[in-house]
Amino acid sequence: MKAPQTQKPEGGSFLNWPICTEWTDLKADAVMFGVPYGKPYMPQDTFNDQSRAPQALRAASSRILIGPEMVNMDCVPPRGLENLHLVDGGDIPLPDGDVDSHYQQAEAAVRFAISRGIIPVSVGGDDGITNPVIRGLDGIDDITLVQIDAHMDWRDERYGERDGYSSPMRRASELAHITGIHQVGIRSFGSAREEEIRAATQWGACIHLARDIARNGIDPVIDALPDGGRFFVTLDADGLDPSVMPGVVALAPGGLNWWHMIDLFEGMAKKGRIIGLNIVELSPANDVNQLSMIGAGRLLLNLLMRQLLR
Numbered sequence: 616m617k618a619p620q621t622q623k624p625e626g627g628s629f630l631n632w633p634i635c636t637e638w639t640d641l642k643a644d645a646v647m648f649g650v651p652y653g654k655p656y657m658p659q660d661t662f663n664d665q666s667r668a669p670q671a672l673r674a675a676s677s678r679i680l681i682g683p684e685m686v687n688m689d690c691v692p693p694r695g696l697e698n699l700h701l702v703d704g705g706d707i708p709l710p711d712g713d714v715d716s717h718y719q720q721a722e723a724a725v726r727f728a729i730s731r732g733i734i735p736v737s738v739g740g741d742d743g744i745t746n747p748v749i750r751g752l753d754g755i756d757d758i759t760l761v762q763i764d765a766h767m768d769w770r771d772e773r774y775g776e777r778d779g780y781s782s783p784m785r786r787a788s789e790l791a792h793i794t795g796i797h798q799v800g801i802r803s804f805g806s807a808r809e810e811e812i813r814a815a816t817q818w819g820a821c822i823h824l825a826r827d828i829a830r831n832g833i834d835p836v837i838d839a840l841p842d843g844g845r846f847f848v849t850l851d852a853d854g855l856d857p858s859v860m861p862g863v864v865a866l867a868p869g870g871l872n873w874w875h876m877i878d879l880f881e882g883m884a885k886k887g888r889i890i891g892l893n894i895v896e897l898s899p900a901n902d903v904n905q906l907s908m909i910g911a912g913r914l915l916l917n918l919l920m921r922q923l924l925r
C-alpha cells in the first residue's frame with residue numbers, strides 16, 4: 616500500500632506532537648491530520664473558512680492541554696496522555712488546486728492508517744471531506760457510523776456534485792463496509808427534503824433527534840448501538856449546541872451539550888471499539904475566544920483516551 620505524503624503544518628504541530636509527513640515511517644497509536652478542502656458546489660467556495668480549521672485547531676494547542684503529564688478529570692480515574700504515541704500527520708496537499716486528488720489522498724491516508732492499526736483522526740475542512748474519509752475505512756468491515764450533526768447529509772447530489780457536504784451519509788450508505796448509520800443531534804432545517812428522510816429510513820439509518828436527546832438524555836442513543844460494534848465517529852461541529860461550539864457555518868440552536876458527547880464516547884468504548892474520528896465544519900472566523908477549537912481538541916483527546924486507555 617502506497618503511503619501518502621503530506622505537508623508540514625505552518626506553525627507548530629497539534630499539542631506539540633511529533634510531525635510525520637512521510638507516512639512510510641509512521642508508527643503511532645493515533646494520527647491526527649488536516650484535510651482542508653471539501654468539494655465545493657460553486658468553484659469560488661473551494662477555499663472556505665473551514666479550510667483554515669486544521670491550522671486554527673493546532674494554534675489553540677496551548678489552551679487545549681498545557682502538557683502531556685496533565686490528567687483528564689473527565690476520565691474515571693483521571694488519566695494522562697503520557698503513555699500514548701500520538702502523531703501529527705501534517706495536512707493533505709492540494710496539488711494545483713485539484714480537489715479530486717486531494718480527496719484521493721485523504722482516502723489513501725485513512726486506508727494507510729487503518730492498515731497499520733493506527734487510529735485515523737481527520738480534521739476538515741467542510742463536511743464534503745467526510746465522503747473520502749469514510750471510503751478509506753474499507754480495510755475494516757461491519758462498521759457502525761456514528762454521525763454527530765444537526766443535518767442529515769443524505770442528498771444524492773447538489774448542483775450536480777455527489778461528493779459535497781450535503782451527501783456524506785448517502786455516499787456512506789452505498790459502501791459495503793458500512794452496515795449501520797446512527798445520526799445523532801438531527802434538528803431543524805437543512806438541505807434534507809422528504810425524499811432524503813425516506814431514503815435514510817428505508818436504508819435503516821437510526822435518526823436520534825436532538826429534541827429527544829434534550830428530553831431523555833444520551834443513554835437511549837448508546838442503548839441503540841450494537842454490542843461489540845466497530846464505531847467510526849464523524850463529528851460535524853454543528854451537531855453540538857452553538858453555546859458549546861459557536862465556530863460553525865450552519866448554526867442550529869438546540870444541539871448536543873458537552874456531557875452528551877463525553878458520555879457517548881464512553882458508551883461506545885464500553886460497547887465496542889472506536890476505530891476513528893473525523894471532525895468537520897469548524898469555522899475559525901465564527902469562533903468565540905477559541906471555544907470551539909478548545910472543545911474540538913478536547914473531544915478528540917477524550918475519544919482517543921476512551922479507546923486507547925482501557
Ligand SMILES: [Mn+2]
Nearest residue numbers: 765766851853
Ligand atoms: Mn451539519
